[in-house]
Amino acid sequence: MLEVEPSPINEKDLEDLKDRMKLIVEADPKQYHNDFSLRRYLRAFKTVDATFQAILKTNKWREQYGVSTLADSEAIKLHGNKARVLRHRDCVGRPVIYIPAKNHNSNDRDIDELTKFIVFCLEEACKKCFEEVVDSLCIVFDLAGFSTTCMDYQLVKNLIWLLSKHYPERLGVCLIINAPGIFSTIWPIIRQWLDENTAKKVIFVDNEIDLCKYLIPDILPTDM
Template sequence: MTEDLAPINEEDFRQLKERMKLIADADPAQYHNEYSLKRYLRAFKTVDNAFQAILKTNKWRVEYGVANLHENKEIIEKYSNKARVLRHRDIIGRPIVYIPAKNHSSNDRNIDDLTKFIVYCLEDASKKCFEEVVDNLCIVFDLSNFTLSCMDYQVLKNLIWLLSRHYPERLGVCLIINAPTFFSGCWAVIKGWLDENTAGKVTFVNSEMDLCQYLIPDILPTDM
């Protein structure tokens, strides 16, 4: 499997880099490298839209305290069974975020704290990208032993918002494995919140053989 990314207009890319020079002092950590700029251009289509989206992300990162989330040990430990960034990668080198849905209940979470944990995981996974090779992620939702009490639409809305606004084009593929038949009703709701591009990245995997097209099954955790 290889990456099939939309081409970037070189003139748009040059213009966006010029605009970024104007805010260099406001982006001391240089969070937005050339790969980041290309992701924003792919997602937001025009130089103006991409630049405005970058400004909003920069503001959000500061106000949300993204750089310091790793210091919040209490939240990280509390929600550590909800998701994990794996040591191993998928077939084409993407970092993997593994989410065992059976461990979740909408009745046993603080939405603000859990959203911070999600951002922490996205940050951790993004830092593991070999951007020269592949700069997006593989998210695996494992629905084994999934029940309707595990379904949390608000958390998914928050994840979709984060990916679309502040981690654009970071999602490479979303694998849904071990889905029970009744999940089709949940998916009909969730799919309505996704744009066509993102919906196209979601793949239901129905067998271990199919999963092998994306990753080695043995790398998935058995202790969560």
């Protein structure tokens, strides 16, 4: 099983970032990020200045987007068959988000409402992380029954944007299972939107034996 190891960070940079965050948290406790979060942002955005600005932007986005109230949104009720945060974890303890592509029709969706649902799933999965052990997620795209109407490029772009800007370094592995031949013409388009580090986390799984390297197949839903 290939794993992309988290890149090391400069501990002095972390201390500088914590000092900056302390100043704004004293004025507004809602700005708080724990050390695990600060490390993820620092790995993603490299410099203290860029990281600090990225955190402020995320905090502002979370408030304006109403992330804390999404559980009460109609979007959650409407799109429950589009994705699910599973009860069980993958083989290294990561929470799993399962996405059955066959349940999606790109011609019959409200992109804003569906994006809210994706944010809700990311939030629920992140809450399940035991950050002291593993603070990343496993996302499974099941392409069984996939057709071109299931392919939603804008939704994929939105997910990539969310993971890069507001959930940096949260993706541990993305498994693509049951991919049909037609997906080979779609993947190169998606691949160009990913940075090298993220692309390495995308794994095409061709059989159950290989899938067992990442998770127990029996944990995947059969009722979606």
